[in-house]
Amino acid sequence: MPTNRKKIAKNQGQTEMNDVSGRELFAPLAERLRPQRLDEIVGQKSLVGPGKPLRVMIERGKLHSMILWGPPGSGKTTIANILAKSVDAPFFSLSAISAGVKDLRDAIEQAREANKTAQDRSVLFIDEVHRFSKSQQDALLGAVEHGIVTLIGATTENPSFEVISPLLSRARVFVLESLSREDLETLLDRALLEDEELKKQNIELTEDVRRALMALSGGDARKMLNALELAVQLGGPGHPITIETIEAAFGRKASRYDKAGEEHYNIISAFIKSMRGSDPNAALYWCARMIESGEDLEFIARRMIIFASEDIGNADPNALLLATACWDAVRAVGYPEATIIFGHVVSYLASAQKSNAAYKGIFNAIDDAQKNPDQPVPLHLRNAPTKLMKSLGYHEGYRYAHSEEGHFARGMTYLPEGFEDKVYYHPTEQGREKTILDRLKMLWPEKYGK
Numbered sequence: 001m002p003t004n005r006k007k008i009a010k011n012q013g014q015t016e017m018n019d020v021s022g023r024e025l026f027a028p029l030a031e032r033l034r035p036q037r038l039d040e041i042v043g044q045k046s047l048v049g050p051g052k053p054l055r056v057m058i059e060r061g062k063l064h065s066m067i068l069w070g071p072p073g074s075g076k077t078t079i080a081n082i083l084a085k086s087v088d089a090p091f092f093s094l095s096a097i098s099a100g101v102k103d104l105r106d107a108i109e110q111a112r113e114a115n116k117t118a119q120d121r122s123v124l125f126i127d128e129v130h131r132f133s134k135s136q137q138d139a140l141l142g143a144v145e146h147g148i149v150t151l152i153g154a155t156t157e158n159p160s161f162e163v164i165s166p167l168l169s170r171a172r173v174f175v176l177e178s179l180s181r182e183d184l185e186t187l188l189d190r191a192l193l194e195d196e197e198l199k200k201q202n203i204e205l206t207e208d209v210r211r212a213l214m215a216l217s218g219g220d221a222r223k224m225l226n227a228l229e230l231a232v233q234l235g236g237p238g239h240p241i242t243i244e245t246i247e248a249a250f251g252r253k254a255s256r257y258d259k260a261g262e263e264h265y266n267i268i269s270a271f272i273k274s275m276r277g278s279d280p281n282a283a284l285y286w287c288a289r290m291i292e293s294g295e296d297l298e299f300i301a302r303r304m305i306i307f308a309s310e311d312i313g314n315a316d317p318n319a320l321l322l323a324t325a326c327w328d329a330v331r332a333v334g335y336p337e338a339t340i341i342f343g344h345v346v347s348y349l350a351s352a353q354k355s356n357a358a359y360k361g362i363f364n365a366i367d368d369a370q371k372n373p374d375q376p377v378p379l380h381l382r383n384a385p386t387k388l389m390k391s392l393g394y395h396e397g398y399r400y401a402h403s404e405e406g407h408f409a410r411g412m413t414y415l416p417e418g419f420e421d422k423v424y425y426h427p428t429e430q431g432r433e434k435t436i437l438d439r440l441k442m443l444w445p446e447k448y449g450k
Contacts, residue, residue, distance in 0.1 A: 029198070029229040030222040033191055035078050036085075042190075042221070043183040044075055044176055053174065054079060058086040063123060065144050065151040067159050067168070070176025071296075073220030076154035079176075080125045083152060090114035090122040092149075096131035104136055108143045115148065122149045129153035130162035137164045144170050178219030187221050188213065191228065201232055205241060212243045216250045218294060264295075268303060275304075276311045280350035287346050297338050301327040308349060315355035315431035322348055353431035361425035368422065375416035408443055423447050 035041050038048050038058060047054045057063055063083055068076040084091045092107045111122035124143070126132070132140065143149045144167065151171055155162065159173055179187070188210060192198055205213075213231075217224035231249040235241050267289055274282035290300055301323075308323035326345040330338040384394035399409040413420050427437040441448040 028226050029191060029195060030073075030225040032195060032197075033187070033225060035075075035082070038082055041075060041078065041082070042186050043179045044079070047174055047176070048079070053172075054083065058083065061087055063087055063089075063150045063152075065171040067129065067151075067153040067155060067163065067171050067173045068176060069155050069157075069159055069173055071178050071219060072156055073217070073222040073224070074176040074178060075221070076176060077127060080152045080154060084123045084125060087120050087123065088118075089120035089150070090118050091125070092122060093125040094127070096126055096128040096136075099126075099136075101133075101136050101139055104132075104139050108139070108148060111143070111149045121147055123152060124149040125152045125154070127154050128156075130155040130157040130159065134164060137167050141167045141170070179221050180219075181214055184214045184217065184219070184221065184224060185210070187225065188228070191225055198229075198232065201237070203232060203241065209241055209243055209246055212246045216246065216294075218296075267293075271300075272303065272307060272311075275307055275346070275350040276354065278350055278352075278354065280347045283346050283350040284343065287342050291335075291339055291342065297330050297335060297342075298327070300342065301330045304345060304349060310359045311354055311356055312349065312352050313355045313358035314427065314433040314436055315353040317432060319349055319352050353433075355428045355430045355433050357425060357427050357433065364424040368419070368424075372416075372419075375419065378413070378416060380412075381414065410443075421447070 038055060041048050046052060049055065063086070068079060070076055090111060092111055094103060094107055107124060111124060114122050124140075126140070140151065141164070144151050151167075153159075153163075153171065159168055163171075188205075192203055192205070213224055213228060217227065227246065227249040231241050231245045234248055235245050267286055271283060271286035271290065274286055287300065291297070305320070305323045305327055308319040312319040322345055326341055329341045333341065379393045380395065380397040382389070382394040384390045384396075389395075399412055401407050401409045401412075404410070415422055427433045427440065429437060437448065
């Protein structure tokens, strides 16, 4: 077990660097139950199962810089702590919520000094790494690039948008999923059977209470366990825990809508089908049901982006622009104002003219690409930057469309040999797509008719 645990400055004082999961006196239930070994982790089998990346790192005792991306309560901090323990290296931890550039530079400087006598380079864990400014990430980049620290970052936000590209290119991103109902059941049973404080209470939970606990936690293990502990305190010794007690612990009502269960899929299905069926009233209703039940607003917005291309496509190209703007706006304003944004965009998408021609077109093309993965690029479509390539016929016969009448090189072909007559995209006569169809008929009468 590594013994190199350091102290670094945080805000105005010195805070001892315990393990990320260091158990303090009177720690919350979720902290008391935090796994200390890889085999104790519930869920995330694609990362910690036999032969999977994080387990292999631990078995080999060699860490690489990484970013753990996943929803709250999915195990990011737990995994970071177990990884840090797996190597005999100095270990430092910062929270991007409270740490400034000076804190980061102090940690990096201490890591540099610690490396002089350590067996392996220092590990720097940064929680909520997406909250670091560009200048902070730039300061971190140099330390990662020059091998001063091995970075383990944890984030709930898509690192593609929140982490600078140079840093992202030097750290592998591992995606954690929300815990399933089965995972939450396992954790709940473990809490009741293993936690010394809860065992004193002789707690029994009905199936309805267990269901409410899991539904309101939304796949967040920490939220579920800490709400259970609060519910026990609210109920008092000798009092059974009821759904009302659970609702009081969470501060809101339980709903039939369960983000980890069947109703989640039923309602999102009804939402999509209502928009596809051009019924804005039904679409708004199902959207409201999701919002009121605590669904992740970004999940709703993501599904709307997909819908805009899959079901509207070129019948109304503005749909994708509006759906993408909805995603940005929802992230910017948050709940409850995001409700207004959804009302705007959901009603537009549901009312827009529909076409799935572009959606079918790409998958028709993918089918051919999978069946014929080695079709060579025709010579006339290849660039010829060298004399050898020119002598081999590269680029020969290619005609630049913008130099032709109407900016179209009639008679040119762009598909591999034997595929020239393929048609993947069949535009409809809906909305703007009719304009596209008319143009394609003019350009390619042999494929689209006159």
